[in-house]
Amino acid sequence: MKASENNRKSHIREKNYLNILNAAEEVFAQNGFKGSSMNAIAEKAGLPKANIHYYFSNKMALYMEVLQRILVEWNQGLGEFTEQDDPSEVLEHYIASKVLQACQKPHQSKLFASEVISGAPAIADYIRTEMRQWLREKSAIFQIWMDKGLMKPVDPSHLMFMIWSTTQHYADYQTQVLLLLNQQEYETSDYETITRIVTEVILTGVGLTPSWKKQ
Amino acid sequence: MKASENNRKSHIREKNYLNILNAAEEVFAQNGFKGSSMNAIAEKAGLPKANIHYYFSNKMALYMEVLQRILVEWNQGLGEFTEQDDPSEVLEHYIASKVLQACQKPHQSKLFASEVISGAPAIADYIRTEMRQWLREKSAIFQIWMDKGLMKPVDPSHLMFMIWSTTQHYADYQTQVLLLLNQQEYETSDYETITRIVTEVILTGVGLTPSWKKQ
DNA sequence: GTCTATAATCAGATAGAC
DNA sequence: GTCTATCTGATTATAGAC
Structure with a gap:
C-alpha cells in the first residue's frame, strides 16, 4: 500500500x-x-x-x-497559577475563562454535570485523585494570599466551589437562563455581562478589587 | 361499604x-x-x-x-419578600433556606437539574411563565433597593442566578463536593459553613453586611 | 388491590455481504 | 471501511388470575 x-x-x-x-x-x-x-x-x-x-x-x-477528551481540554485551558501571581488578576482570568467555556461549549459542562449527578461512577476516581490534588494546591495558594492579608479569609475550597458553580451554571442551566431572559442563545455581549457581575461580586466578596474599578 | x-x-x-x-x-x-x-x-x-x-x-x-410535587414544595418554602423588607435580612434568609434545601433534599435539585440539562421538555412552559414572573417581581425589588442606594447596583437577574447556582451546587454536585472534601455525607456543621461563606461573599459582593458582622 | 405472565417495542451488539 | 439484517436482552405497558 x-x-x-x-x-x-x-x-x-x-x-x-x-x-x-x-x-x-x-x-x-x-x-x-x-x-x-x-x-x-x-x-x-x-x-x-x-x-x-x-x-x-x-x-x-x-x-x-x-469524558476523557473533556477533562483533557479543561486541564489545558485553565487554572495554572502560583502564589507569586496577583490574586485579583488570577481570579479575574480564571472566572473569565470559565464563563467563556460555559457559554461556548455548554455540552461539556452538561455532560460532566450529568455524570456527577448520577453519582460520578465513571470519574469518582479522577475526582478523588487528580481533581482533589489540584484543589489542594490552589487552596494552599489562596490560603497564603489570605495569610498575607491580600484577601479576606474564607474557606478556600468553598470559594473555588462558588467560582465553579456560578460559572458552570450558565452551561448546565443554559436552557433555564435563556428562557428566563427570553433569549434564543448567548450573545458575545452576554459573556461580558456575566463575567463582569460574577467577577465583581466574588472579588468584592473576598475583599479584592476588579481591574476595571482600580484607580 | x-x-x-x-x-x-x-x-x-x-x-x-x-x-x-x-x-x-x-x-x-x-x-x-x-x-x-x-x-x-x-x-x-x-x-x-x-x-x-x-x-x-x-x-x-x-x-x-x-416534578409537580417538587415545584409546589419549592414555591411554599421560599422567597416571599417585599421592598419594605431589609435587603441583608432577606438575602440571608433566602440563601440559608436554599442551602438547607440543597443539603437535606439533594434529590429534588438533582432531578430539576437533570430536567433542565435535557432541555426542560417538561417544564419549559413553567419556566417561561410562573418562574419568569417570579424572577421579574423579585428583580424589581432588588432594583428598588439599588436605586435607593441600599445595595450596590448589579444586574438583578444575574444576582439571583448567582444565589441559585452557589446553593444548588451543593445538591447537584453533592458527589463531587463530598469526594473532594473527603466526607461521606453532609453534616449539620456543613450547612452552617456553607451558608456562612456563600452569604458572606455574596452580601459583601453587593455592598451589604451579614448580620453576624454588624456592630 | 396485588402480582405473575406476556405482548410489543426498543436498545446494544454482531455477522457477514459488499 | 461501510451498511443491512439480525440476535439477544431490556423496557414499557397490559392482560388476567387471584
Whole structure:
C-alpha cells in the first residue's frame, strides 16, 4: 500500500472518529449515559449504527472517550497559577475563562454535570485523585494570599466551589437562563455581562478589587 | 361499604402512592427521565412493576407528578419578600433556606437539574411563565433597593442566578463536593459553613453586611 | 388491590455481504 | 471501511388470575 493511501485512510478514520465523538458529546450531554442510545448518536452523526461499533468497542468505551477528551481540554485551558501571581488578576482570568467555556461549549459542562449527578461512577476516581490534588494546591495558594492579608479569609475550597458553580451554571442551566431572559442563545455581549457581575461580586466578596474599578 | 373500610383503603392507597413517588424521585434524580426504568423504581419502592402502573398511567405521568410535587414544595418554602423588607435580612434568609434545601433534599435539585440539562421538555412552559414572573417581581425589588442606594447596583437577574447556582451546587454536585472534601455525607456543621461563606461573599459582593458582622 | 405472565417495542451488539 | 439484517436482552405497558 502506498503511503498516500495510508494517509488518506487514516484521515478518513480521524474524521469519522471525531464526528462520532462530537455527536456523542451532544447526545450524552442531553440525556446522560443511560438515557442516551447508540441509535440517537448514530443519527446525529449521520451514520448507520454499526459504524459506531466499528470505531468504538461499546457504548461505555465511547462514553469514556468523550469524558476523557473533556477533562483533557479543561486541564489545558485553565487554572495554572502560583502564589507569586496577583490574586485579583488570577481570579479575574480564571472566572473569565470559565464563563467563556460555559457559554461556548455548554455540552461539556452538561455532560460532566450529568455524570456527577448520577453519582460520578465513571470519574469518582479522577475526582478523588487528580481533581482533589489540584484543589489542594490552589487552596494552599489562596490560603497564603489570605495569610498575607491580600484577601479576606474564607474557606478556600468553598470559594473555588462558588467560582465553579456560578460559572458552570450558565452551561448546565443554559436552557433555564435563556428562557428566563427570553433569549434564543448567548450573545458575545452576554459573556461580558456575566463575567463582569460574577467577577465583581466574588472579588468584592473576598475583599479584592476588579481591574476595571482600580484607580 | 363501611366508612372505616373506605378510610383504610384510601389510607393504603395514599401510603403506596407516596412510596412510589419517593422511590421515583430518587431514581429520576440519579438517571434522568430517559435513563430511569420503571423496573428500577419498582425495586426501590419494593413493589412489583405492575403495581406502579396501577397507580400511575405511565412513566411520563409518574415523572410529571414527581416534578409537580417538587415545584409546589419549592414555591411554599421560599422567597416571599417585599421592598419594605431589609435587603441583608432577606438575602440571608433566602440563601440559608436554599442551602438547607440543597443539603437535606439533594434529590429534588438533582432531578430539576437533570430536567433542565435535557432541555426542560417538561417544564419549559413553567419556566417561561410562573418562574419568569417570579424572577421579574423579585428583580424589581432588588432594583428598588439599588436605586435607593441600599445595595450596590448589579444586574438583578444575574444576582439571583448567582444565589441559585452557589446553593444548588451543593445538591447537584453533592458527589463531587463530598469526594473532594473527603466526607461521606453532609453534616449539620456543613450547612452552617456553607451558608456562612456563600452569604458572606455574596452580601459583601453587593455592598451589604451579614448580620453576624454588624456592630 | 396485588402480582405473575406476556405482548410489543426498543436498545446494544454482531455477522457477514459488499 | 461501510451498511443491512439480525440476535439477544431490556423496557414499557397490559392482560388476567387471584
